[in-house]
Amino acid sequence: xxxxxxxxxxIGHVKEDHRIKGREGxxxxxxxxxxxxxxxxxxxxxxxLLRGLSLMLRCILLVHRFA
Numbered sequence: 001x002x003x004x005x006x007x008x009x010x011i012g013h014v015k016e017d018h019r020i021k022g023r024e025g026x027x028x029x030x031x032x033x034x035x036x037x038x039x040x041x042x043x044x045x046x047x048x049l050l051r052g053l054s055l056m057l058r059c060i061l062l063v064h065r066f067a
Contacts, residue, residue, distance in 0.1 A: 008033065
């Protein structure tokens with residue numbers, strides 16, 4: 001919920017800066033909120049991927065070091 005609160009404020013500024021009002025603004029708000037949520041999930045997945053790759057690289061380097 002904290003991330004959503006952060007995203008909502010940014011979306012509000014975008015809507016106001018570009019004078020998006022009414023139904024169009026509501027549609028854009030929904031799309032941008034969903035994109036912000038998915039972006040957070042993507043960052044979490046990417047972090048896990050990098051952590052796994054780093055662990056694999058360390059294991060490979062240790063094997064080659066002692067071989």
